Amino acid sequence: QVQLLESGGGLVQAGDSLRLSCVVSGRTFSTSDMAWFRQAPGKEREFVAVVSGSGGFTSYADSVKGRFTISRDNAKNTVYLLMNNLKAEDTAVYYCAADRRYGRSRYQASAYDYWGQGTQVTVSS
Secondary structure, three states: OOOEEEEEEEEEEEOOOOOEEEEEEEEOOOOEEEEEEEOOOOOOOOOEEOOOOOOOOOEOOOOOOOOOEEEOOOOOOOOEEEEEEOOOOOOOEEEEEEEEEEOOOOOOOOEEEEEEOOOOEEEOO
């Protein structure tokens, strides 16, 4: 049974940093994209960042570019999201996603087969 378990969320002040982790169990995704999405209350789930299987390719939403860094450690079956200079508008539940379907856009939530339960990030201004 594949499970993705996120951790590292919390309540912080604007300008602070957090590092989210997503540990995968039950399968390895070392050749597949892994991504972070987020969902704020009343809004649709949105793309945040994606990393390729090797870690050699990364891409970010414009709203987080230059502040967030996605990385992965395939030996630990873990993907990370380092979030610096957090803003109030970053407040959301953050989800880890794995195993992008072939031919589907890596920026679309519907492309991923496996999801974690989410971790809450709240940034006070």
